[in-house]
Every structure is written in C-alpha cells, then in structure tokens.
Amino acid sequence: MNKLKLYLLILNLICGFGMLLAQEPTIPKTIDRIDLRGNRAFSKKELNKLLQVKSQDKFDSEALTRANEQIHSFYVSKGYYLAEVSNQTSESGSKINIIFLIRENSKARVGEFRFQGNKLFSEDYLKQKIRLKANDSFTQSLLEQDIEQVLKLYDQNGYPYCQILPSELSLDEVGKVSFSLKIIEGPQVxxxxxxxxxxxxxxxxxxxxxxxxxxxxxxxxxxxxxxxxxxxxxxxxxxxxxxxxxxxxxxxxxxxxxxVKEEKNNSLEGILGYTPAPTNRKSSGAWVGKINFIFNNFLGGLREAQIKWERKDLFSSNLGFSYQQRYILNLPLAAKISFWQKDQDTSYIQTSVRTEWGYSWNEHLNSALELGWERVIPEKESQGIFPISQKISWGANLDLDYLDFNYNPQKGIYYQVQLSYATQKNQATSSYSPAKNQNHNMTSLIKLQNFIPTFDQQSLMVAANWGKIKSDEKIVPLFNQFKLGGISNLRGFREDQFSGSEVFWSNLEYRFLLSQLSRFSIFTDYGYFSRYTQENNNIKKIGGGKIGYGLGLRVESKIGLWGIDFGWGEADKLSQGKIHIGVVNRF
Known part of the structure; x- marks a missing residue:
C-alpha cells in the first residue's frame, strides 16, 4: 500500500512538471505608440500631459483604465459633462499600440437655476452678483467661484456663518445643467x-x-x-x-x-558712504553719511519723533527734527511739525519750519496740507550771488499706495503728487541787489512706482519721477532747485551732484527677494536736469542726462537690517564707484 502511494506521488510530480514545460512563457508587453482621436477642443499635447502611461512603458491594464478616467475628468472639469472616452489596443509581438477614442459632445451650458432660503437679498440681486448666466458655459469651478462670491457678500453684511449648499443638480440630454443653491443665512453677528x-x-x-x-x-x-x-x-x-x-x-x-506681532518701537538708521574725488581735482575722496533716530510710540500713543543728521560732502551737512501725532480726536487725522537746517558748503545756510496736516481716507489713499516758512542766508563767499530771502509756502500732497508690503514690496503701485505755492521776499546784501524784492514760485512733483512680480520671489521695480518749478524770475536760486544724485534718486553719482528747476529721473531695478526684508538687486538709473544760469551777463539754459548703474544688497541680521549699494556713473571707472553702507537697528 505504501509503495502504491509512492508511485502515485512520483506520477503526479512528473505530470505537473510536464504541464509546466508545455506552457508558453509570459512575455511582458511594452507600449509602442499612443494616439488620441476625436479631440477637437484640446490638442494632443495638452491631453498627453495628463497621461501617466508613456511610450516604452510596460503595459498595465489598470494604468490604461486610469488614463481613461484622467482624460474624462479633464473634459468634465472644462464643462464637457457628456464627453465619452474609450480605448482600443492592438498587439504586434511584444509591442502594444493604444488609441484613445474621444467623443466630446457639446459643452455643458447653464440651464434653469434658483436660490432658496435667501431673505437678506432678492434672487434677482444675487443673480446679478454671480458670473453664471442662463445658456452660458457651465463648469464646476465657475459654480464654486460664484458660491464663494455670494458667501463674501453675506460676510460683508454681518453673516459670517452663512452656508450655501448646491442641490437638485441635473443634466439633460442636450447638456444643460439645472440646479438650486440653498442658502442657510444664519444670524447677523x-x-x-x-x-x-x-x-x-x-x-x-x-x-x-x-x-x-x-x-x-x-x-x-x-x-x-x-x-x-x-x-x-x-x-x-x-x-x-x-x-x-x-x-x-x-x-x-x-x-x-x-x-499681531509687534516690532521694537524705536529704530536707528545709519548710512555710511564713500565718494571718490573727482578726476579734475587734486583732493582725496570724502566719507559721507546719515544718522536717523526714529522714536515710535513716543511718550505713549501714536506719536513719532525723529532726529536726523546728514553729511553730504566735506563742507555740507543737514540737521533736522520732527514730531508727529496721529489719530487726533480719534479720527484718521495726523499733525506733524518739522525743523530743518542745511549748511551748503560755503554757499548758504537754509533754515525751514514746516507743519503738515494729513488725513487717511482709507488703507490706500492719503492726503495732506502743508504750511512752511524758510529763510536763506548766503555765506560771505556767496553774498555777491544770493540775496537774503524769506519764504512762506503752502501746498497739498496726495498719496495712492497699493504696495503689498511697504519695506520690501513684491507687487503693487505707489503714486504721489505734490503741489506747492510760495511767496519769497528778497533782501539785498552788501554786495548784491536782487532784481525783485518779491517773487512767486509754483512747484510740482510727481512720483510713480510700479512693482511687477516676475518669477517666484522676484520682481521688477519701475519708477518715474518728474519735478518742475515755475517762477516769475528767470534764474531760480540754487537753494530752491531740485537736487539729483545719490542713493535716493540717481545712484552712481555724488549726493546732490546736479540741480535744476526741472528734473526727471527713472529707476529700473530687478529684485531677488531673499526673505521678508532681505533682497539682492541689479539697477540702472537715469536722470535729467535743466536750469537757467547767468554767464558773462548772458542768461542761458544748461542741462543734460546722466545714467548710473550698480548692485544692491539688503540682509537681515541680529544687529539689524544691513544694506550695501555699489553704484557707477556712466563714465566712471571701476575704482570710481560710489559705495553706500547702511544699517537699521530697532531698540
């Protein structure tokens, strides 16, 4: 009996082994070619990007089914709810060709729809506020956007808990989608x-x-x-x-x-720069700089105090103080008073006092009215050129600010318009008698900035600025003219190197944003100035255009925000570049 069992076992093993030898080996199939037919609304290139199956991949029937679903889902997302997708395969040895057959049918359109449960707004009003209209193309994304729009409308009117539920969705044989939007308004909060x-x-x-x-x-x-x-x-x-x-x-x-996360209230801004000596002078270069103390929340409340000192060259310096009170009488009203004294080399001493009343109309629009007093006393070397003068001025400013972030914007626009009118009284010196004892000036200044986002964390800054002084005296005194040159407008040139009664400057700067406050930039600036001057008892107009270019860097650190700018004028050698180093520290 045992021998019989042994014989039967051996016989089974031999038969099973023989059957295995008789089976043909399984040869893996490879996708040779993929084609699409019937697609009209979308190109083959667009549809191929959706597919996870590619030529030369191993054939997988489940992957083919998923590819069908991907194409169908894409058509549905674009409003082709009646689209049909199938496939055909053909084999040649180990190669398989796949053809996706697409029947697009007509695009879905909006049929009848209505709102339910709305009490605050009428149905006609809500239909005016959404994009979906009868017989227009219908997509799920458009429906979701319209629902979001209605929710925002309720939210703006005190209904933050409002809900909207689509219901009764139906698709007829011609592709029209009918639906209802059930609104649960909730309480007004x-x-x-x-x-x-x-x-x-x-x-x-x-x-x-x-x-x-x-x-x-x-x-x-x-x-x-x-x-x-x-x-x-x-x-x-x-x-x-x-x-x-x-x-x-x-x-x-x-x-x-x-x-809300507060920064430290007070800050110290410092800039140190080096300006090489002009090539036509036998002198060394000069270190220039600026220090600005800013005290926010000064003595409690929305108050700000500033102390500013600036040295522009070996012989020129500025000193200023200002104080500002915001939200006077619990209104978006601000008042500011400032004092400024400028010692311009050996030419003149200019002292000014200005008051400013500003009003914030909204988060973007601000306006201000200004009233100022100014006195200019010529130095001994300039008493044959300038009179002693006193000026009363009044003006208005308008700011439109759509920047996404004031300190390091990536996108947005900023516009500013300044207009001022001044009456100036002139007094003779021992060696100079003015042509007029009184004259009038009208000053206009327009500033435009546009930040255009390009790639991720990159932006292009384009700025254009124009200023003009209209005066009843042909030659506008130097102390009344606009100044060009330096870090604030025309980089690559010395501070206030040029001046004119009419100026224009533009800035083109490409920025790589490294963090919220840090950036690296490449810039080029253009500036134009013109003015009338007197030479040999003849009055003539002088002016010209200048181009500067360079690199800039702003870096956050534990000490503060560091900045460094390298700028060159159009005719400068590498060794004649202007360097400005700055730091902002909060304390």
Whole structure:
C-alpha cells in the first residue's frame, strides 16, 4: 500500500512538471505608440500631459483604465459633462499600440437655476452678483467661484456663518445643467469684544485707535481685512496680522481675535558712504553719511519723533527734527511739525519750519496740507550771488499706495503728487541787489512706482519721477532747485551732484527677494536736469542726462537690517564707484 502511494506521488510530480514545460512563457508587453482621436477642443499635447502611461512603458491594464478616467475628468472639469472616452489596443509581438477614442459632445451650458432660503437679498440681486448666466458655459469651478462670491457678500453684511449648499443638480440630454443653491443665512453677528494677542499692554489702546473697529459693530470680513492692512502700514509690525472670529453662547455675538506681532518701537538708521574725488581735482575722496533716530510710540500713543543728521560732502551737512501725532480726536487725522537746517558748503545756510496736516481716507489713499516758512542766508563767499530771502509756502500732497508690503514690496503701485505755492521776499546784501524784492514760485512733483512680480520671489521695480518749478524770475536760486544724485534718486553719482528747476529721473531695478526684508538687486538709473544760469551777463539754459548703474544688497541680521549699494556713473571707472553702507537697528 505504501509503495502504491509512492508511485502515485512520483506520477503526479512528473505530470505537473510536464504541464509546466508545455506552457508558453509570459512575455511582458511594452507600449509602442499612443494616439488620441476625436479631440477637437484640446490638442494632443495638452491631453498627453495628463497621461501617466508613456511610450516604452510596460503595459498595465489598470494604468490604461486610469488614463481613461484622467482624460474624462479633464473634459468634465472644462464643462464637457457628456464627453465619452474609450480605448482600443492592438498587439504586434511584444509591442502594444493604444488609441484613445474621444467623443466630446457639446459643452455643458447653464440651464434653469434658483436660490432658496435667501431673505437678506432678492434672487434677482444675487443673480446679478454671480458670473453664471442662463445658456452660458457651465463648469464646476465657475459654480464654486460664484458660491464663494455670494458667501463674501453675506460676510460683508454681518453673516459670517452663512452656508450655501448646491442641490437638485441635473443634466439633460442636450447638456444643460439645472440646479438650486440653498442658502442657510444664519444670524447677523455683532462684535462683542476686540482682543489683541501678543502685544504690550501700553500698545493696546494705540492699536485700537488705528484699527477703527469697535465693540457693538456688525461684523464685516472685508472691513476687518482693510483695517488690518491700514494697521500694518501705520504700526511697526512683524509680518501681516491675522484674525479669527470666536463664537460666544449668544449666536448673534462673537469676539474678534487679532494676532499681531509687534516690532521694537524705536529704530536707528545709519548710512555710511564713500565718494571718490573727482578726476579734475587734486583732493582725496570724502566719507559721507546719515544718522536717523526714529522714536515710535513716543511718550505713549501714536506719536513719532525723529532726529536726523546728514553729511553730504566735506563742507555740507543737514540737521533736522520732527514730531508727529496721529489719530487726533480719534479720527484718521495726523499733525506733524518739522525743523530743518542745511549748511551748503560755503554757499548758504537754509533754515525751514514746516507743519503738515494729513488725513487717511482709507488703507490706500492719503492726503495732506502743508504750511512752511524758510529763510536763506548766503555765506560771505556767496553774498555777491544770493540775496537774503524769506519764504512762506503752502501746498497739498496726495498719496495712492497699493504696495503689498511697504519695506520690501513684491507687487503693487505707489503714486504721489505734490503741489506747492510760495511767496519769497528778497533782501539785498552788501554786495548784491536782487532784481525783485518779491517773487512767486509754483512747484510740482510727481512720483510713480510700479512693482511687477516676475518669477517666484522676484520682481521688477519701475519708477518715474518728474519735478518742475515755475517762477516769475528767470534764474531760480540754487537753494530752491531740485537736487539729483545719490542713493535716493540717481545712484552712481555724488549726493546732490546736479540741480535744476526741472528734473526727471527713472529707476529700473530687478529684485531677488531673499526673505521678508532681505533682497539682492541689479539697477540702472537715469536722470535729467535743466536750469537757467547767468554767464558773462548772458542768461542761458544748461542741462543734460546722466545714467548710473550698480548692485544692491539688503540682509537681515541680529544687529539689524544691513544694506550695501555699489553704484557707477556712466563714465566712471571701476575704482570710481560710489559705495553706500547702511544699517537699521530697532531698540
């Protein structure tokens, strides 16, 4: 019996081995060619990008099914809800050819739709606010965008808990989509408390004034976002503030919690530069610089005080003080007074006092009115050129600011227009008698900046500026003229190297944004100036255009924000470049 079992076992093994030898070996199939047919709305190149199956890949039936689904999903996302996708395969040895057969059919269109549950707004009003219209093309993304638009509309009117649920969606045989949008409005919500996070106790009342949102107001997400943008421009903050709405036991009340991270209030700005001596002078170069102390939240409240000192060359220096009070009488009203004295080499001493009243209309638009007094006393060497003069001026400024971030913007525009009118009284010196004892000046200045994002963390800055002085005296005195040259307008030239009664300068700068405050830049500047001057008892017009170029770097560090600029004028050698090194430290 045991021998019989052994024989049967051996016989089974021999038969099984024989069957294995009789089976043909499985040869893996490879995709040779992929083709698409029937596609009209989209090119083969567009559709091939969707596919995860490629030529020379191993054939996988599951991957082929997924490819069908990918093409179909793409057509549906573009509004072709009736699209049909299938495939055919043909084999040649170990090679397989695949053909995707597409039947696009007509694109889906908007059929009948209606709103349900809306009480605050009428159905006709809501239909005006959305993009979907009867017989227009229909896509799921358009529907989602319209739902978001209606939700924002409710949010702006105090209904942050509003919900919109699509229902009764149907697609008929001609591709028309009908649906209903069920609106659950929820309660209208008022702000119970405004809560600031991560701020100093002394800053709380200041930030509340700047925010402009009070307890008891109807909540509006749009109003809160605008208030935070305004707060970010007025206060010294680290990053963009954010908010969230916290519910309370009373569904009609909610707390507005604001996350704000303050920077240190005070700052020291310092710039050190070296200007080589002109090639036509036998003298050494000069170290120039600027120091600016800024005290924010000065003596508590939205107050700012500044002390500024500047040295432009071996013989010229400026000294100034200013004080500003913001949100006077709990209004977006600011008042500023400033004092400035300029000692221009051996030419004159200029002293000015100015007051400014500004009003912030919204987070983008600001205006100001100015009133100023100025006195110019010529030095001994210039008493045969300039009179002693006193000037009263008044003017207006208008700013339009759409920059995404004031300190290191990547996108946005900034426009500024300044107009001022001045009456100047002239007094004779011992060696000079002015042609007129009184004259009038009209000064205009326009500044435009545009930041254009290009690639990730890169932007192009384009700026254009124009200024002109109209005067009833042909030759405008030097101290009234616009100045060109230096880090603020025409880099690659000495500070205030050129002057004119009419000037234009433009800046083209490509920026690589390294962090929120850091960047590397390549720039070129152009400046033009013109003025009338007197030579040999003849009055003639002089002027010209200048080009500068260079590199700039701003880097954050524990000490502060460091900056360095290298600039060259159009005719400068490498060794004649102008260097400016600066640091901003908060304390």
């Amino acid at each position: 008022k702000i119970q408390k405004v809560i600031f996070e991560d701020i100093k106790e002394s800053s709380d009342p200041i930030l509340r004034k700047a925010l402009g949102i009070k307890s008891g107001e109807i909540f509006s997400g749009l109003r809160v976002e605008k208030a935070l943008k305004r707060l970010n421009k007025i206060a010294i903050l680290n990053g963009t503030p954010s908010y969230k709405l916290e519910s309370t036991p009373d569904v009609q009340l909610a707390n507005l919690r604001l996350k």
